[in-house]
Amino acid sequence: MHRIPLKTPLLLLFLVASAEVKADRHKPSTTYRNFCSACHGLKGDGFGKASRYLFPKPRDFRASPLQYATSINRIASSRDILHVVKNGISNSSMNGWSDLSDIQLNEVVQDVLSFRLEGARERYYFAVSEDTGESSTGTPSISTANTGLSAYLSQNTVAGPKWLLASLKIGEPNLTQGKLLYQTQNCHKCHGVDGRGSYGIDLTGEFGYPAFARNLVQESYKYGSEELDVARTIRLGIAGTKMPASPTLTDEQLRDLSRYVLSLKGQETIETTNNQRYRRAIGATLQRK
Numbered sequence: 001m002h003r004i005p006l007k008t009p010l011l012l013l014f015l016v017a018s019a020e021v022k023a024d025r026h027k028p029s030t031t032y033r034n035f036c037s038a039c040h041g042l043k044g045d046g047f048g049k050a051s052r053y054l055f056p057k058p059r060d061f062r063a064s065p066l067q068y069a070t071s072i073n074r075i076a077s078s079r080d081i082l083h084v085v086k087n088g089i090s091n092s093s094m095n096g097w098s099d100l101s102d103i104q105l106n107e108v109v110q111d112v113l114s115f116r117l118e119g120a121r122e123r124y125y126f127a128v129s130e131d132t133g134e135s136s137t138g139t140p141s142i143s144t145a146n147t148g149l150s151a152y153l154s155q156n157t158v159a160g161p162k163w164l165l166a167s168l169k170i171g172e173p174n175l176t177q178g179k180l181l182y183q184t185q186n187c188h189k190c191h192g193v194d195g196r197g198s199y200g201i202d203l204t205g206e207f208g209y210p211a212f213a214r215n216l217v218q219e220s221y222k223y224g225s226e227e228l229d230v231a232r233t234i235r236l237g238i239a240g241t242k243m244p245a246s247p248t249l250t251d252e253q254l255r256d257l258s259r260y261v262l263s264l265k266g267q268e269t270i271e272t273t274n275n276q277r278y279r280r281a282i283g284a285t286l287q288r289k
C-alpha cells in the first residue's frame with residue numbers, strides 16, 4: 001500500500017494536465033460542423049465520417065503540420081490557412097470554400113488554429129508525463145511545466161516572418177543549370193528523371209500512408225505554381241511529407257531550378273480519383289501514360 005503516496009506527484013501532475021486539456025476542449029463553430037467536420041472530424045483529427053473513402057486523407061489539424069506554410073519556420077499563418085481554405089487543394093477532396101462569407105471563413109480558420117493549439121498542448125503534456133514516468137529523480141513542478149509549455153507552443157504554433165528571395169532582382173534563369181541541379185539535388189530520385197513522379201520507390205506521408213511524389217509533368221501543384229511559389233516549396237520543403245527543404249541553395253540556384261521544374265510541365269493536366277491516387281501510391285499502377 002505504501003506505493004500509492006510515492007506515485008502521488010506524478011498522478012497529480014497528470015490530473016492537472018488532463019484537466020487543463022479537457023477544460024480547453026475546443027467546440028468548433030457551426031460553420032465548421034456544417035462544412036468541414038464530415039471530413040476533418042469534430043475534433044479536427046481528420047477522422048470525419050467520409051475520411052475512410054479519401055486519399056490523400058483529410059488533414060489532422062491536431063497532429064499534422066499544415067502543408068501550405070509560407071513562413072521561414074514552415075508554420076502556417078492564419079493567412080496561409082485562409083488562402084488554402086478559399087482555394088482548396090488540387091487533386092484531392094479538399095475543394096475551395098470561396099463561397100463562404102468572410103465571417104464564416106474567419107470562423108473556420110479560428111477553428112483550425114484552435115485545433116492545432118490544442119493538439120500541441122496535448123503532445124506537450126504527453127511528453128512531460130512520459131518523462132516524469134521514466135525518471136526516478138523528482139517530478140518537474142507544474143510551474144516549470146508551464147514555462148516549458150509556452151516555449152513549446154510558440155515553437156510549434158507561431159508562424160515566423162514570410163519567406164522571400166533575398167533579392168527580387170536576380171536576372172534571367174539558366175535552364176541548363178536548373179537541369180543540372182535537378183540531378184545533383186536528387187530531385188530525380190523521387191520525381192523521376194522525366195519528372196513523372198515516384199514510380200518504383202516507397203515513400204510515406206501523413207498517418208504513415210504510402211505517398212507519391214508529385215508528377216511534375218501532368219499534375220497541378222497544390223501550393224502554388226508561380227515561380228516564387230515553386231522556389232519557396234523547394235527552399236522550405238513541404239512539412240509533414242517527404243518533400244525535403246533545400247536550405248543551402250542560393251537565390252540564383254532556386255530561380256534556375258524552379259524555372260526548370262516549371263519547364264517540365266506538359267500541356268495536359270490529369271485529375272485523379274481517390275482510388276487511383278491510392279493505387280498509384282502503393283505502386284499498383286506502374287505503367288506510365
Ligand code: HEC
Nearest residue numbers: 035036039056057058059066067068084089092093094108
Ligand atoms: C470532402 C472532404 C473535405 C471537406 C468537406 C473539407 N476538407 Fe479540408 N481537406 C480535405 C483533404 C482530403 C485534405 C488534404 C488534401 C491534400 O493533402 O492534398 C484537406 C486539407 C485541408 C487543410 C490543410 C491545408 C494544408 O496546408 O495542409 C485545411 C486547413 C483544410 N482542409 C480546411 C478545411 C476547412 C476549414 C473545411 C470546411 C470549410 C474543409 N477543409 C472541408 C478534405 C476535406
Ligand code: HEC
Nearest residue numbers: 185186187190212213214221222223224233234241242243
Ligand atoms: C525524398 C523524396 C523527394 C525528394 C528528394 C524531392 N521531392 Fe519534391 N516532393 C516529394 C513529395 C512526396 C511531394 C508531394 C508532397 C505531398 O503533397 O504530399 C513533393 C512535391 C514537390 C512539388 C510540388 C509542390 C506543390 O505545390 O504541389 C515540387 C514542385 C517538388 N516536389 C519539387 C522538387 C524538387 C525541385 C526537388 C529537388 C530539390 C524535390 N522535389 C525533391 C518528394 C520529394
